[in-house]
Amino acid sequence: MRLTAGMTAGDALAAITAEFRLAGLPTPDLDARFLVQGVLGIDAAALFVDRARILGTVWMPLNDAVARRLTSEPISRVLGWRDFYGRRFAISPAVLDPRADTETVIELALAIVDEKGWRERPIRIADIGTGSGILACTLLAELPQASAVATDISAAAVDVAMANARALGVEARLNGIVTRGLAGISDAFDLIVSNPPYIPTAELDHLDVDVRNFDPAMALDGGPDGLLIYREIGCEIKELQSPTVLVLEFGVGQADAVTALFAHEVTVPPRFASDLGGHTRCVALEIHR
Numbered sequence: 001m002r003l004t005a006g007m008t009a010g011d012a013l014a015a016i017t018a019e020f021r022l023a024g025l026p027t028p029d030l031d032a033r034f035l036v037q038g039v040l041g042i043d044a045a046a047l048f049v050d051r052a053r054i055l056g057t058v059w060m061p062l063n064d065a066v067a068r069r070l071t072s073e074p075i076s077r078v079l080g081w082r083d084f085y086g087r088r089f090a091i092s093p094a095v096l097d098p099r100a101d102t103e104t105v106i107e108l109a110l111a112i113v114d115e116k117g118w119r120e121r122p123i124r125i126a127d128i129g130t131g132s133g134i135l136a137c138t139l140l141a142e143l144p145q146a147s148a149v150a151t152d153i154s155a156a157a158v159d160v161a162m163a164n165a166r167a168l169g170v171e172a173r174l175n176g177i178v179t180r181g182l183a184g185i186s187d188a189f190d191l192i193v194s195n196p197p198y199i200p201t202a203e204l205d206h207l208d209v210d211v212r213n214f215d216p217a218m219a220l221d222g223g224p225d226g227l228l229i230y231r232e233i234g235c236e237i238k239e240l241q242s243p244t245v246l247v248l249e250f251g252v253g254q255a256d257a258v259t260a261l262f263a264h265e266v267t268v269p270p271r272f273a274s275d276l277g278g279h280t281r282c283v284a285l286e287i288h289r
C-alpha cells in the first residue's frame with residue numbers, strides 16, 4: 001500500500017482497510033477508521049461526509065501510524081491517547097493503556113460517594129498505582145470539592161498522570177508522588193482506589209502480543225500469584241488511623257482471594273461490581289478503625 005498527499009480520505013481508508021485485512025488484523029475496518037479519524041482529528045460523522053478531502057501532509061503521519069499498527073501496536077498507543085469515562089487521557093509507553101473495564105471502579109466509587117453524601121464534601125482520595133491518572137483525575141473531575149494523592153513506583157507514570165491532571169483542570173487538587181503503595185504518606189483518606197498489577201508473573205509471557213509488547217511489565221506483574229500488591233495494600237491498610245473505603249479492581253477469578261486479604265478489616269459485607277463482560281472485577285470494602 002502506498003499513501004500519497006493527493007489521495008482522498010476515502011481512498012486512504014479503503015487502502016488501509018485492505019492492508020490490515022491482508023495482514024490478518026482481527027478488526028481491519030474499525031482499526032482503519034479509528035486511525036484515519038485519529039490522525040485527521042475528526043469524528044466518524046465528519047469522515048463519512050468528507051471522504052473527498054485530500055490528505056495533503058497528513059499522509060506522512062498516517063503512513064507511520066499504519067506501519068505501527070501493522071506491528072500489533074494498539075490504536076490508542078499509536079494515537080497517544082485513550083478516552084476514559086468521557087474524558088481524553090494522554091498515554092505514553094510508561095503507562096498501562098487504560099481499559100474500559102476500569103470504569104467499573106469509578107462507577108462503584110461514585111455510587112458509594114453518593115450514598116454517603118460525600119459529593120459536596122472536601123473528601124480525600126488516594127489512587128495507588130495511578131499510571132496515566134485515569135482514576136484520580138476522573139474522580140477529581142467528577143467531585144469538584146475532593147482532593148487526591150496519586151502514587152506510582154514509576155516516575156514517568158506520575159509525570160503522565162500530572163500532565164493529564166493539568167489538561168483536565170484538576171492539577172491544583174492532585175498531588176502525584178513517586179512511591180510504593182502509600183509509603184511515606186501519613187494522610188487520612190476517605191476513599192482509596194487502585195487498579196494494581198494483578199497478572200501472575202508466569203502468565204506474562206502468554207499474554208496477547210498487543211499487551212505483552214506494549215504495556216509496561218511493571219503495570220502487569222502481580223508477582224507469583226498475582227496478589228502481591230494487594231497484600232502490600234493490605235499491610236498499609238492495617239496502619240491507617242481512620243476509617244476508609246477501599247475500591248479495588250482485580251482480574252477475572254480473583255474476587256474471593258483479594259477480598260479474603262481484607263476480611264479482618266471490614267465492617268459491612270464487601271460490595272462487588274462486574275465488568276462489561278459480566279465478570280466480577282471490582283470490590284468496595286469499608287475499612288473500620
Ligand SMILES: C[S@@+](CC[C@H](N)C(=O)[O-])C[C@H]1O[C@@H](n2cnc3c(N)ncnc32)[C@H](O)[C@@H]1O
Nearest residue numbers: 096098129130131152153180181195196197219
Ligand atoms: C495496572 S496499572 C494501572 C494504571 C491505572 N491506574 C489504570 O487503571 O489504567 C498499575 C500501575 O501500578 C504501578 N505500580 C506497580 N506496583 C506498584 C506499587 N507497589 N506501588 C505503586 N504503584 C505500583 C505501575 O507502575 C502501574 O502504573
